[in-house]
Amino acid sequence: MPSTLRPSLIALAAAAMLAGCAVGPAYQRPSAPEPASYKELQGWVPAAPADALERGPWWTLFGDPQLNELAASVEVSNQNVAAAVAAYTQARALVTEQRASLFPSVTLNGSGTRSGTRGGGSGNATVDPNGNIIGGGSGGGSVRNAYRLSLGTSWEPDVWGRLRAGVTAASASAQASAADLASARLSAQGELASNYLQLRAVDAQRALLATTIAGYQRELRIQQNRYNVGIIPHSDVYQAETQLANAQSDDLTLVRQRAQLEHAIAILVGKTPADFAIAPIPQGQAQFAFFVPEVPVGVPSTLLQRRPDIAAAERRVAAANEQIGIARSAYFPSIGLSGSLGSSASRVGDLFNASSAAWSFGLSAAQTLFDAGATRARVAGARAAHEEAVARYRQTVLDAFADVEDQLAATHVLSQQQELQRRASEAADKVEQQVLNRYNAGQVSYTEVVQAQITALNARRALVTTQSTRQTTAVALVQALGGGWHAE
Template sequence: MVQRYSGPAARAGVMTVFAAGLSACALGPDFKTPEPPAAATDRYTPAPLAARTTSAPASSAAGAAQQFSMGQDIPAQWWAVFRSPALDQLIRNALAQNPSMAAAEATLRQAQENYAAQAGNLVWPAVNGQLGVSRQKASTGNGGAAGVFNLYNASVNVSYTPDVFGATRRTLEAARATVDYQRFQVEATYLALSANVVTTAIQEASLRAQIQATREVLDALNKQLGVIEKQFEFGAIPRTTVLSQRNQVAQVAATLPPLEKALAHSRHQLSVLAGKLPSEAGMPEFALDTLTLPETLPVSLPSALVRQRPDIRASEELLHQASALIGVATAAQYPQFTLSGSYGASSPTFGNLFEANSAVWSLAAGLTAPIFNGGALSAQRRAAEAAYDAAAAQYRATLLTAFQNVADSLRALDTDAQALKAQAEAEALAAESLALATEQYKLGAISYLALLDAQRSYQQAHINLVQAQAARYADTAALFQALGGGWWNRADGVPAAAPVSAAPSISKSP
């Protein structure tokens, strides 16, 4: 390093190096957003789906046909399609109070501040002030007396590393990709939380309906047991008939505790999702008849899915980060320039420190170039390229999973409608058979065993119907989640949409 040089030629050399640092191209690959899969045209499944699902009998809840509207955009508050004010308020409370959401937002802020710190350290010159005093002893040489004196100094030091080969730009590009990754992680948390609240509320509603259906069956069996016991008292029927009925009542009653346990767990889960203790009051209760099944379902085009799913976008940012780190590793194989300068004053007395004849200054320029490192820098670049290949494979895996989620949800909705139609017809036939069997038994036309079979058939058919109704609600919510949840339409100041501040932006190739 050469120090304390001046003159027009020296200053021109410094400015030349500085200008080169500003205008040079960054080494390494320029990131490009991956193209959508070539096979993603206008459908998600091998065989095209019907434009609408089948419908169940009009008397069946959640039995309306659902129409798939291909290319229609998804609303930001997608859960509003169920038309439940209680559900809407619960989700809003969960988004505001859930600790997982708060943690994701805090991690985003951390990434933004880390980016700003890196930008401050790497982009701008470092300027530091220094004020010091020292006591020194110096020899005059040739046997002369040594002098002891104080030395006061004050200076401002400036240092800068021109980004000649793009190491700084690539480092900031990787840091910005980390910020964007965390932003999409916030969106993914937002989507998962809202979807979990919806599906748990639907599960609670389903369990309530199953418990109610089971209690209705149990009530009917107990009434029938009362009739049978009176018949037994008069000697009209054998004791085995009474025991069989009591056994049937006990079996149905035994199914209630597991359902009530599952309902309690759902209630506890809803409380935790809302950021509350399970013991806290004020949680709404959900029933299937308080939810509306949407009859029109927006379905994004497959080519748009890659820009909507937050997990795909997050995986893309990891790929972007890996691409930028290849540039960092490449730039490390080239020389690094440094510029520094200082201006200040030095004096043996503090009173004379700021006089004109006490001024001192220096300019310095340096170059550090790798000559031999045992192949370490080349190995680091190959490692960065391997990391990029791994990120690309992970991106494709995320992409495939996303398309599978949508395909599964679409097929599920189609088969759910068919299942509900079949279950509604089965429940209606079972109810009719039970009513007929009950009348025939009262007239002595059939045995008690035949009546028991009719009761069992109706009980199971009724519960199956409730489960089929709940499945349509749950798979409708799953479709909205699989399609990304409409976060791109949200403009309510959610932290996930906040831009990175206090740092220069890094352009990203489309």
């Protein structure tokens, strides 16, 4: 190698190893709408940021041991979560792969061949000092051995920052995948909690109907006896039968709903519906503890830190930003360094002799002179992809704030509705009893009794439904806030 070329190659390699010129734009998190406070907070006390950032088994605050057990099994059994875990593992592997491109690659090659020729002479074969067979026999000819061993290396210095941009983009994508995993986990846990609480509400409805159906059956027997002795017309018996059949039909509707909810829970915990069952609450238990925990709501700025879907969208913006630099690096020449050290010999033992060694060191550079605007198009496409990612990030933020506002409004309204429906149920129960007393005294027809009983039953069921909706709304609010909260 000429002495004038070697120093310049070494200087170029050293410069490339130190630091390259980044061709991509510096990343800044895009701005997004961020209100000072929630519109629907309405008297709620904002949680301290440290508390709002705490995550944990939020479902335990509902005080149901079976819900705690089921929610914990989602982490290890739900297949959507398992798929998200696998996707995150793939993303991390891609980061390692991209980071490896920053370092030289080294290869070791070895070969051995044995070749010969056939001659027309005769005589005895001879062996030369290198072990090759020359001549011999009636066929003549010769046999030669050739062995080669080489160590090669190649490296693409990251002069323009393209490789580092690839690593940064892969890291951002891996972080987005981690946020997707958190979203999948939170979604599965929230869906399970909501389905379980609805199932328990169905149990409460069935317990309520069981008591009502038992009462309707007693009344049907009483009306049948009264009709048999001629006290009442047959129409009163028909009304009692209709009322009982309708209540029994409603119970069968609840049986179907419960089965669907139980099947959905089975899938969420990674089991087949045939292998999973949740025992109902006792049929005689007409009351159900609809405990609704108070959810401390943080200031809006913490939502950007808590929501995993927002975090995933922001990390995808960062990855798209790095793709601009990767596309722009095509404007600059690609530079490569290569070297090799090897030896060849006719005997294996001679491969390691210094006299048979040969080395090489090379520098390559390539620059695209004309590509009909392809590079410019790729840069424009990368910029457009970045703008799309920014728009999706901002839309995700807007949707998140709307989600929180919706759940806050629902929580506030449902609390008021529950109180009103509690009063309505108590009043309907009193009316039912008064009408039944008047009927027994012969003052009103049985039709009025039926109407009063239907009104009372509907009021009780509406109260149970509202109580259950408050619970599922609390679950939805936890999800809207990005996870659980810290409970002192």
